[in-house]
Amino acid sequence: MQLQLTASPRKFLQTLLWLRLVAIIGQSLTVTIAERVLGISLPLEPLALAIGALAVTAVLTTVRLRTKLPVTQLELTLQLLVDVLQLTTVLYMSGGTTNPFASLFLIPVAFSAAALAWPYVFGVTLVALGGYLWLITHFRGLPFMHANMMAAFDLHMAGMHVTFALSTAVLAVALALMAAEMRRRDRAMTQLRETALRNEHLNATGLLAASTAHELSTPLLSMAMLISELRVARRIDRQFHSDLALLERQIQLCKERLTTLLHVRQLSGDPGLSRTPARQLLQQVIDDWSIVRPAVQLQVNWEGVGRGAVLEVDEGFSQALTSLLHNAADASATRASDHVGISFCQGAASLQIIIDDEGPGLDAEIGQLAGKAVFTTKPTGFGLGLVLSHANLNRLKGTVTLSNRPEVGTRTTVSMPVVTTPTVTDQVVMLSTATVSAGTNSPLHAAGDGGY
Numbered sequence: 087m088q089l090q091l092t093a094s095p096r097k098f099l100q101t102l103l104w105l106r107l108v109a110i111i112g113q114s115l116t117v118t119i120a121e122r123v124l125g126i127s128l129p130l131e132p133l134a135l136a137i138g139a140l141a142v143t144a145v146l147t148t149v150r151l152r153t154k155l156p157v158t159q160l161e162l163t164l165q166l167l168v169d170v171l172q173l174t175t176v177l178y179m180s181g182g183t184t185n186p187f188a189s190l191f192l193i194p195v196a197f198s199a200a201a202l203a204w205p206y207v208f209g210v211t212l213v214a215l216g217g218y219l220w221l222i223t224h225f226r227g228l229p230f231m232h233a234n235m236m237a238a239f240d241l242h243m244a245g246m247h248v249t250f251a252l253s254t255a256v257l258a259v260a261l262a263l264m265a266a267e268m269r270r271r272d273r274a275m276t277q278l279r280e281t282a283l284r285n286e287h288l289n290a291t292g293l294l295a296a297s298t299a300h301e302l303s304t305p306l307l308s309m310a311m312l313i314s315e316l317r318v319a320r321r322i323d324r325q326f327h328s329d330l331a332l333l334e335r336q337i338q339l340c341k342e343r344l345t346t347l348l349h350v351r352q353l354s355g356d357p358g359l360s361r362t363p364a365r366q367l368l369q370q371v372i373d374d375w376s377i378v379r380p381a382v383q384l385q386v387n388w389e390g391v392g393r394g395a396v397l398e399v400d401e402g403f404s405q406a407l408t409s410l411l412h413n414a415a416d417a418s419a420t421r422a423s424d425h426v427g428i429s430f431c432q433g434a435a436s437l438q439i440i441i442d443d444e445g446p447g448l449d450a451e452i453g454q455l456a457g458k459a460v461f462t463t464k465p466t467g468f469g470l471g472l473v474l475s476h477a478n479l480n481r482l483k484g485t486v487t488l489s490n491r492p493e494v495g496t497r498t499t500v501s502m503p504v505v506t507t508p509t510v511t512d513q514v515v516m517l518s519t520a521t522v523s524a525g526t527n528s529p530l531h532a533a534g535d536g537g538y
Contacts, residue, residue, distance in 0.1 A: 095158060095201075102165055132175075336377060371408060384411075402482065410475055421494075437503075
């Protein structure tokens with residue numbers, strides 16, 4: 087629980103280093119003003135050594151922060167104790183507890199309370215109190231304090247005002263930085279909890295899917311045998327044979343997907359990633375999807391895909407993209423449209439896959455839930471499509487976002503990192519817009535009931 091409530095130790099050490107630099111500059115200016123302007127005689131050499139020691143500590147801390155070694159709470163405690171001891175030394179040589187800057191002992195105590203566990207806070211507080219009590223018992227008054235008590239009192243009051251202003255500014259800035267870091271960590275932990283819950287749900291779904299895939303193998307085999315028998319029984323009707331051929335291809339595609347699913351589950355882990363040319367991979371996904379949705383007019387614009395672009399993915403990418411295409415086709419069907427568009431936009435390090443439908447679009451609330459929660463706008467839907475697609479693409483370091491198109495419908499944008507970027511020659515020879523459409527007369531097509 088402590089890690090959830092406090093800033094990261096490295097961030098805290100960076101803030102402490104910034105405060106240490108402020109302390110070095112402030113102590114140097116104070117000694118200079120006291121000696122040169124106010125004419126107060128101070129032991130300059132010991133003070134210079136104390137301030138120099140703090141400067142050396144700051145340099146060593148800067149070097150330490152450049153390493154990747156983790157910062158522990160014990161190390162932070164020792165750093166704070168160095169500051170407390172240095173402040174005690176400087177105060178001892180400049181008036182002890184009568185020095186208005188003695189209240190600066192509160193700053194390391196406040197910081198320890200905000201960032202450390204209770205045992206370390208107790209240790210820093212004990213040392214700070216011990217330093218203050220030691221200054222009381224080893225008081226060394228400055229010469230001018232005995233010569234002119236009224237002037238000494240006025241100077242003390244002025245110093246108290248400066249100390250209050252300085253302490254307020256330092257604590258406000260430093261604690262604000264620490265609070266911002268804690269809020270950032272809280273948001274990150276909330277996101278991690280949401281991701282863990284989603285992954286747990288997807289793991290349970292994966293177990294169910296694997297068992298279902300095993301059970302579906304038998305009815306698919308029976309369907310394939312029935313198709314063979316029907317083909318022999320109906321030799322004359324060409325349209326009937328065409329429909330049987332389409333149905334056979336769909337059954338074969340289902341068998342391949344189920345085989346892949348069972349194989350992945352048997353591996354008891356994530357499947358290995360393979361590098362595939364983006365154009366070849368996307369063409370295969372589109373071809374397989376067109377078999378399942380033959381009545382959809384899919385317009386494909388290949389201009390944004392370089393021939394040298396390579397994606398490092400597994401079967402999960404194809405499944406995610408197929409699911410998003412299904413969603414787009416279903417959404418278009420709700421407005422009596424059979425058009426879906428897919429285009430591409432490639433940058434230096436990523437490839438964007440843009441899927442446009444002609445459906446009713448998304449409201450703001452659904453757009454925020456997309457990929458984060460299980461929901462559906464379909465009367466017979468299960469609400470897993472977007473969640474599974476989002477999880478698969480995130481696992482492959484990709485993202486998926488949904489937005490409303492300016493004209494009508496929804497735009498689904500998939501962004502995937504590319505392993506190899508196209509050369510200038512590849513970009514010149516990119517293919518122009520191509521339209522892929524399958525037969526629209528098949529009675530086997532079911533447009534779906536729309537939505538995401």
